[in-house]
Amino acid sequence: MAVFNKVEFDNHEQVVFCADKESGLKAIIAVHSTKLGPAVGGCRLWDYVSDEDAVYDVLRLSKGMTYKNAVARLPFGGGKSVIIGNAKEIKSEALFRAFGRQLERLSGSYYSAEDVNITCADVAIMNKETDYVLGLEGKSGNPSPFTALGTFLGIKAAFQHQRGHQDLSGVKVAVQGLGAVAYTLCKYLHEAGAELFVTDINQASIDRVVTDFKATAVSIDEIYDLDVDVYAPCALGATINDSTIERLKATIVAGCANNQLAEGRHGEILRQKGVLYAPDYVINAGGIINVFYETSPEGYSAQAATKHVEGIFDTLTEIFTRSEAEQKSTHLIADELAQEIIANGL
Template identity: 85%
Template structure:
């Protein structure tokens, strides 16, 4: 398995492989950068097809957190972790305690939090073995509503840039993936008057959104072919790829999933098609912004966190304008902005 020569490695400071025989824990912790502060990024539990897939995912996500935290102007570096396995089969307090002990060994260079298949309760169990976790109930709590708010505002910023106004009444939005974040996103969109088309592998989630927000359910693969104004990828990454791009009719791609572009070149391909793309790590930064306020010297404030999240609208507006002025894809502009902040400081 090649690691150092992979483009995703990108000079990671530290990559740790963790195991615990008693609980069956198999995990990887990746610390991409601590230049702006301790690396912060959630832990996801996923049943990867291979160890190589897990390494690839954690490296991409870790680098993405470096850029996300920089563009969100947080004093955090970037890191990420993955626990390998089927959540329905391996979840246990003992497993999360074992993972917490591995976090403790890193001495604060990396702080973990919730992500896919990891709840705030799971993080609380890790917290019995280490203080190097964030997003705890009673402090900043569940970050999902803040991620949803930032994503909603990002969609409005994209619509404003493309159409000259923010009114989403009658705007057709396809939402792929209906987890905690995108359920709340659908609520915001419904209240704004948008027409929703939704899909998820979990039929109960689909039924809930259909019933609550008068959405139209579509098949998993059909989501790419819809004649909509906005495509919101909110499941796992790499859904913008060689196969799907020719099928996407939406003029805007803006959703809360991580690593939406299968490869960087796809950002330029969709720009040439006239599709406005909201870079994923910019639009979905609301959760990590909320988590930051857990560490604020004056103590957590939901009001301060919300105000910071509202700045995502302005950041994306700046990226869209620079993209247009410089004739570069938005993901390149976002990367350049992140690199400027990392180099020059907050």
Template identity: 85%
Template sequence: MAVFNQVDFDNHEQVVFCSDKESGLKAIIAVHSTKLGPAVGGCRLWNYASDEDAVTDVLRLSKGMTYKNAVARLPFGGGKSVIIGDAKTIKSEALFRAFGKQLERLGGSYYSAEDVNITTGDVMMMHKETNYVMGLEGKSGNPSPFTALGTFLGIKAAYQHKHGHQNLEGVKVAVQGLGAVAYDLCKHLHNAGAELFVTDINEESVARVVNAFNATAVGIDEIYDLDVDVYAPCALGATVNDNTIARLKASIIAGCANNQLAESRHGEILREKGVLYAPDYVINAGGIINVYYETKEEGYSAEAATKHVEGIYDTLIEIFQRSDVEQVSTHVVANELAEEIIANGL
């Protein structure tokens, strides 16, 4: 497997393969860029079908973090890590401490944090071996509520741009994936009067949201065929693809999942169909914004973090307006904005 020949390899500064026999650790760390600062991005634990799939994921996610941190105006570069395995069986203190030792060896070029199947408690176990972690308990803590807030405000921004108002009363939203972020997002949407249609591979997660927010449960595949206003992908990536675009009826795609477009060309297809897409790494930046505020000399401030997250609304409005003027898809405009910031500095 030649990493340099991978389609998603984009002049990454480092790609590190890590293993530890005793704990069973098999991990990959990708540092895409440190131009704006140390690379920062979460660690994902996933039972990938192949090592090649894991490499593809970590390369795409790390580049996404470079752009996400830039557009969020954070003094961070982009990086990401993945641990390969079944979260239900592989988790242990030894595993996370072994991973912490690997982070320590990088000497601060990359800081990790929580992500899919990784909790703040897991990060605290890494922290026993390294200081190169963020999102610590007792500091900024769980970033999920901030990611959810940014995603909710992003949906409002999209609705404002598309319909001239941001009143979500009676608006039908299909939420795919019901993890911690999506649960909080559903709470915001429910409180705003939206009608929710939800799905997840975990039946308990579905039942929880149905009971709490009067949502309607639908099948995993059925979610793409619903006659709704907003499709909110909040699970894994690439759910916006040739197959699903032909089926989706929503006029807005706005959710917290990473890498929602299977390929870049799908963003342009959405624009041609009149579907407004909120670029994923812009709308879901609330968590990393919150994490940043634990690095401030004056100490962590949830109020300051929240105010920064609220800026996601304005950033998306700017992207939507530029997309209209330039007649290019929103994800291209977001990439242009990120590259301008990386080139010129914060």
């Protein structure tokens, strides 16, 4: 399998393929950059169709973490890992201990944390074999509420820039994907007076949000066609693509999913359509910000983490303003901001 000639390969410092026969572990760890500090990014457990899909995902996500950590002004580089398999079938203590041993072999160049299908309990098992993990219970814990808060504030920043106010009363929001982060985001939006339209592959997740927040359930495909103010992608990436982008009626795209644009050119298409896009790795940085405060010499502080997360509003406002002034898509402005910080330091 070729790696170096993949479009997603961006001078990654290290890409490690890991296997453990006894536990069934098959994993890939990608370290994109350690210029600002050790690479930090979550571990995702996913049943990829092919090994190539897993490589594609881990390369994109690790680069995204470099940029996310830089724009969030964290002394972290960027990395990511994926474990290949069905979460309902392969999870075991042996699996996560084996992965922990793989992390240990990297000697601190990469720290892992939770991501899709990985819980704080899973990370705690890794911790039995290595100290190179973050997001532990009793320390920073579950990052989801902080990611949700940052996403909510990002939606408000988009409204402030586009419409001159932050009042979400009566605003219609289409939320795609209803995992832990999206559930809390829906809670914030409901309390702010927004009207929710939701979808997910899990019916129980839909039912919960419909019951708790008076949301309207729609089909997975229908979510793109709704006459709403905001489209909030909160599942897996690449939902802004050639087949969906012309269907969107929302004037704001702001959600917590990673890699929302299937290709960079889709960011410019959104701009030309008059759609304000909140770059994914900026708006969803709340979780990694919270994790950073676990490393504080003074000990973890939820108050300090929350204050830092609130800065996402100001960062997005800067990006939106620069985008308008320079007539460039917001995702390019975000990339330029990240590159400036990486080049010049925090």
